[in-house]
Amino acid sequence: MSSFSGGPPDLGDIFGIDRDVxxxxxxxxxxxxxxxxxxxxxxxxxxxxxxSHRRVATKSLFDGLAAQVDPAGAHEGLRRWVAFLxxxxxxxxxxxxxxxxxxxxxxxxxxxxYREAWRAxxxxxxxxxxxxxFDAAAERGPAIAAPLRERRARRExxxxxxxxxxxxxxxxxxxxxxxxxAILAATHDLADAFLREERKHEGAAAPxxxxxxxxxxxxxxxxxxxxxxxxRWLHELFGGWLTGAARFELGPLPPAISGxxxxxxxxIFGQSFRRASFETRSTLxxxxxxxxxxxxxxxxxxxxxxxxxxxxxxxxxxxxxxxxALLQARTLGKTLLFTLRLSAARVLLGAARADAAxxxxxxxxxFGAPAARSLAGAWPESxxxxxxxxVGVATVLPWARSLVDEFDEDWFFNPRAFEALRxxxxxxxxxxxxxxxxEPSQTARDIGRHFEELFx
Numbered sequence: 001m002s003s004f005s006g007g008p009p010d011l012g013d014i015f016g017i018d019r020d021v022x023x024x025x026x027x028x029x030x031x032x033x034x035x036x037x038x039x040x041x042x043x044x045x046x047x048x049x050x051x052s053h054r055r056v057a058t059k060s061l062f063d064g065l066a067a068q069v070d071p072a073g074a075h076e077g078l079r080r081w082v083a084f085l086x087x088x089x090x091x092x093x094x095x096x097x098x099x100x101x102x103x104x105x106x107x108x109x110x111x112x113x114y115r116e117a118w119r120a121x122x123x124x125x126x127x128x129x130x131x132x133x134f135d136a137a138a139e140r141g142p143a144i145a146a147p148l149r150e151r152r153a154r155r156e157x158x159x160x161x162x163x164x165x166x167x168x169x170x171x172x173x174x175x176x177x178x179x180x181x182a183i184l185a186a187t188h189d190l191a192d193a194f195l196r197e198e199r200k201h202e203g204a205a206a207p208x209x210x211x212x213x214x215x216x217x218x219x220x221x222x223x224x225x226x227x228x229x230x231x232r233w234l235h236e237l238f239g240g241w242l243t244g245a246a247r248f249e250l251g252p253l254p255p256a257i258s259g260x261x262x263x264x265x266x267x268i269f270g271q272s273f274r275r276a277s278f279e280t281r282s283t284l285x286x287x288x289x290x291x292x293x294x295x296x297x298x299x300x301x302x303x304x305x306x307x308x309x310x311x312x313x314x315x316x317x318x319x320x321x322x323x324x325a326l327l328q329a330r331t332l333g334k335t336l337l338f339t340l341r342l343s344a345a346r347v348l349l350g351a352a353r354a355d356a357a358x359x360x361x362x363x364x365x366x367f368g369a370p371a372a373r374s375l376a377g378a379w380p381e382s383x384x385x386x387x388x389x390x391v392g393v394a395t396v397l398p399w400a401r402s403l404v405d406e407f408d409e410d411w412f413f414n415p416r417a418f419e420a421l422r423x424x425x426x427x428x429x430x431x432x433x434x435x436x437x438x439e440p441s442q443t444a445r446d447i448g449r450h451f452e453e454l455f456x
Contacts, residue, residue, distance in 0.1 A: 011064050014074065015285065017056060021081045022286035024053035028088050032095065033252065039099035048089045057085035062162055077287035077428070083162055084292035084384075087155045094151035101143045114140040114378075121213060122257060127202045130210040137379070138372040145377030155384075170295050170430055172395070172438050173387040177351055179394055180344035182444030184365050190451055191341055194334055195368045207368035216338035221259025221331040224318025229256045234269045237317060238304075240418045247277040259328070260335045263308045270304030271297045278422055291429035293385050298392025299399065299432070300424075306400055309333035309454060312409040333454045340447070341366055342380060343390045350382035394443060397450055 011017075027047040035042045048054045055061065062082045065075045102115045112120065112133075117140065120133035191212075198211045226233045231250050235242070242248055251268045254261045274297040275290050277283060290297070307313040309332050314325035345366045349359065356373055363371040383389065407417040424432060 011068060014078075017061070017078060018074070018285040018287050020052045021056045021078060021085065024048070024050075024056050024085055025081065027053060028085070035095060035099045036102075039096065039103050043096045043100070046092055048085075048092070053085075054089075056082055057089040058082070059086065059162060062086070074285055074288055077285075077291065080292055081287055083158065083164065086162070087158045087384075090158055091151045091154045094147050094154060098144065098147040098151065101140075101147060104140075104143070111139075112136055114144055121210060122217065125219070127204065127208075127210060127214065130214065131208055134208070134210050135372070138374045141372070141374040141376070141378040144379075144381075148377060148381065152382075170291075170293055170388065170391075172295065172391050173293065175438055175440055176347050176387045176391055179438070179440040179443060180347040180390065182440045183344045183394060183447055184341060184348075184362075186444040186448030187337060187341060187451060188365060190448070190455065191337060192368060194337075209363070209367040209369075209371045212338050212342075212367050216260055216335050216342075217257070218259035218263075218331050218335045221328045221335075223324055223328055224314065224320050225256070225259070225262050227256065229253045229261060229265050234265060238269060238273075238412075240413075240415060241273060241421060242276070243418065244279045244422065245276050246279045246283070248272060249275075259308075259332055260339075263305050263332055263335050263339075266308055267301040267305035269301075271301035273304075273421070274300035274425060276425060278425055284426070284428060288428040289425075293388040294429050295388045295392045295395075296424075296429060296432040298385075298389045299396050300392075300421075302393040302396040303400055303403075306336060306396065307412055309336055310409070313412060316410050316413060330455055333451065337451050340393055343386075343393055346380045346382055346386050347390050349376075349380070350386055353377070391438075394447065395438065397443075397446055 024047065027050075031042060031045055031047050035045075048057055062079055065079045065082065068075050103113050105111060105113050105116075114137055117133050117137035121130050121137065124130040124133055194215055195207060195211050198215050199205070199207060202211075204211070231253065234250065250272045253268060254264050256262070275294070277289065283289075307317070309329050311322075311325040311329045314320045314329050315322065318325075318328075320328060345362050348362050356376065359373060359376040360370040363369075403411045403417060403420075406420075407414040411417040
């Protein structure tokens, strides 16, 4: 791969390297968002043509950093980012192909695109129309799976060329497969009961994957939320958390389609908060402050998302009455349950690759019946940090309980809790992990009991 080449790195300017790594990552993220929105307008753009971005995505820099004495761990953090950016640089063409295929309309526009089909699955209120949209997405599945396979192969080739076999991943991610299996098992009976209830409500005899999607959307949970999702609402809600923030960048928010949209917005706020920089005497460099597999950012996002299933939050933050708060909290608890199960399925299906038997098994456990095999490899799309996302969500429960124990059920409005949360951001990204203490079976049992108590 030509992008592995690069001139001798200037390792004397470690802070400059850290700055360029951050800038390159932000530019790549911005490009990916723009590419998804309009593939043809951004297909020819390449952020790594800029020399400062290109120099932090080379094997020579990766190797040079490994040879340096690094007592503080900064070089190791930079090596993780250089490896990630090198993968991003080498998957440019696959990203473009994927974006184009997702936006492509077949038969001269007479059929919807893959992306439009999924949008219809979410927007359609009638089950039959949602199933039609799901089937339309399944027809386009093979065309989407091909660039995803190519992209994965290119990322794996980068790791092989760098001599990496996963040792730069957080230790807790080694257990993600066992944890995913255990969580699907521990939450199966409860999820199955909700799926049967949904089918009965719709008068449907046969199960279909859209049933789980429709439960997770929580369309009925719209009381107390603003009419549209905007940063202002989150800043007003969590303003106390951001005292002393030197940099806080809120990620893109979803449209306000249903109650699940607000759960996602709460999650985005938590992730952004964990990545923020606060005015302290020891501001960490980017490579330590954040990480390509930032488990604790996703754990913090899971923490704020979990507030949606709290009757206390529904009363205090949204102003609902006791009964309405309890009902809406339970409805959104289903969103959290099915989202967690989907995340577990992403992990298992990503590991299974093209194994048809594994696809049938996992999707049957997820939906009550196997999904169309034409979607295998295309959906659910496994993100670059999928393991970190899943483990972060799956390990949030002890932290959430500790905040309630220390600061009471309305901890999200307690200034002392804000201080504790901000203190967490002063530590390196990898300081807060479960590590070898993570025990998949026990973690899954705790999660199962948590959801049973939530709906009890």
